[in-house]
Amino acid sequence: PGSRYRVVRAVKNRFGAANELGVFAMVEQGLREVRNPSAIFLSRHPQPVAGSVVTVVREGSRPLLVEVQALVDATQAMNPRRVAVGFESGRLALLLAVLHRHGGIATSGCDVFVNVAGGVRIGETAADLPAVLAAYSSLRDKPLAADTVVFGELGLTGEIRPVPYGEERLREAAKQGFRRALVPEANVPRRALEGIEVLGVARLPEALQLAC
Numbered sequence: 302p303g304s305r306y307r308v309v310r311a312v313k314n315r316f317g318a319a320n321e322l323g324v325f326a327m328v329e330q331g332l333r334e335v336r337n338p339s340a341i342f343l344s345r346h347p348q349p350v351a352g353s354v355v356t357v358v359r360e361g362s363r364p365l366l367v368e369v370q371a372l373v374d375a376t377q378a379m380n381p382r383r384v385a386v387g388f389e390s391g392r393l394a395l396l397l398a399v400l401h402r403h404g405g406i407a408t409s410g411c412d413v414f415v416n417v418a419g420g421v422r423i424g425e426t427a428a429d430l431p432a433v434l435a436a437y438s439s440l441r442d443k444p445l446a447a448d449t450v451v452f453g454e455l456g457l458t459g460e461i462r463p464v465p466y467g468e469e470r471l472r473e474a475a476k477q478g479f480r481r482a483l484v485p486e487a488n489v490p491r492r493a494l495e496g497i498e499v500l501g502v503a504r505l506p507e508a509l510q511l512a513c
Contacts, residue, residue: 381409
């Protein structure tokens with residue numbers, strides 16, 4: 302509401318893939334297709350800021366770049382809050398527990414807020430690593446390196462698990478001008494991709510060390 306953009310999602314399709322996403326702009330002549338929707342969901346900051354991580358999600362058959370933001374702040378309440386917008390709240394609590402157990406980073410005395418910019422809702426596990434790194438970045442007040450994109454599933458034992466369509470995600474990130482990617486080790490392409498450096502990580506401590 303209030304935006305010039307409209308999102309149409311196909312939840313059932315007898316002739317093609319379901320969960321496809323169409324992005325349109327409302328203009329004087331009516332709805333017009335947005336051919337590069339990643340550009341409208343990303344707001345490039347003039348300088349790198351703490352608590353912001355760009356990831357690549359799959360919406361239907363389309364890779365889409367979105368920004369995952371986190372704010373970690375000290376709390377005076379007995380029960381710290383875990384608030385997620387566009388991200389599953391229960392999974393956020395699980396990821397923070399993994400961050401504590403296998404990364405040595407405690408958030409028990411802090412409120413943690415996670416937001417997916419642009420009103421996008423993420424329903425896949427590829428956003429696990431970006432959410433954790435955004436929280437870590439906010440807590441330490443250290444931004445990620447510029448032009449870095451992150452994706453990967455985080456297991457309960459601290460391993461970084463691969464996600465489907467890794468190479469397609471990387472190509473979309475390179476097309477949008479990102480020059481560095483932090484991804485699961487199993488998602489590193491066998492051949493180097495033009496224009497982007499791909500760093501593979503197998504465990505959470507490696508990702509924390511390379512991220513900030």
